[in-house]
Amino acid sequence: MQTAPSNRHVVAALDGSVAGSFVADWAAARAHAMGDRLTLVHVVLPVWVFQVPDEHTLALKRAEDLLESEAARVRQVYPDLEAATTIATGEPAEALSALSLKAGLMVVGTDRGPGTEGEGFGCVSFQVAVTSRCPVAVIPHNAPGQSSGVVVGVDGSPDAAGALKLAAGEARRLNEELIIVHAVDPHAAGGSPDDVAGKSAEWVNRNFPDISMRILSDPVHTPAEALTEASRGARLLVIGRKGKGGLSVLVGSVAQHILLNLRCPTILS
Template identity: 45%
Template structure:
């Protein structure tokens, strides 16, 4: 089955960074990149000509971005989708069946990293497939793959995905847990390492127990130079929440490409 990666396109610097990241991944996996752009429905335009103009501009944006990406990534297979509706709703609807949805940030960066705006946040929590959030600017990515774990079922999904990414890219995996209880923390990390090693043999796994920071800060510090940070969607919040507090806090201060896995099915 061909891997299908979906990316939202809106002409911004952040969206271009996400498209670049997604295009490289599509080529590496031998998959297809689907570029999507949303235009407000016809009812949002009092005059029909304005709606037609908006769709024309949207198609031109998709055509130009596709040409740019294929010039930068020879062999890239790409498809364009122009749809009516709110951007978050359109992307979530199209995410069914995709291996991954890539998004840029859509808020001004703060002093720490890239901000995460309302459209991106809505899409990240409602998407039907895993979501990768890519900052507009990234530093040296020499820290391998980083994953956070709290011992939950959703964290186990994230650990398995992170280990597979480390194996695919030939990099090391760092498993992070932040807690005040040393014994519990070591137990959680040990279990995560064992699962990662069993699922992806040969991947070097480092355990990092952070007793000085809360979970979001521990993950941000560990992932500062990472190629990818992987998080579970809900963690111990379970069905009570759409996205866990840790994932939410990290999303609003993106340090590196960050992948949010989908929740475990109960």
């Protein structure tokens, strides 16, 4: 198997929880389908955090065992997958952000979802989504068993255009319908409220004529609410990280809402 270029590299962060296996499975499936390399990583806190040095040594040993076990499991499913492991040391979000510099996709898990509240839930995945230098896939531990469709949000921004391109590629890879969601303002001046969705659909038809597609225009909900509802039971949701905020924000309000209310695996482009 040929070595993939550096940007054809999926990094999957495992934390030792049950959710980590979902992360490894999702990342391995995508890496294998795309011909990418896969690196499974576990972050161990710095030695000074541990009251007893032996506890740090034990944490490193547990990390090694975890990564070896998960790597063996995914290699059994995908024998030709180029899968490596690495142990990083430091604060988890900071360490993963550094690894994202050489990755094409960072995959993290989260315990955040419907019915979970409090600042402790999903905090690492949120920080990684904000600081990562590559697209981030966030995989909830309670992803629906029966799912279909790739949902993407569009708003006319360059950020959304990037999300649309990524989502169309994922729809082709997964052989799923692409669902273009636009929360329209029926009172907006300057053109039909469906112009954004229509132009997005035209772009998909030109560049991905082989995938099925439909438009979902929502004149009732906010963009965040529309995407949350549309992604119920979806196989994947793709959104731009910054939306119309552009370079002036680290992560847009829509992405913030989605991260705190995950309904399905979600990629922030």
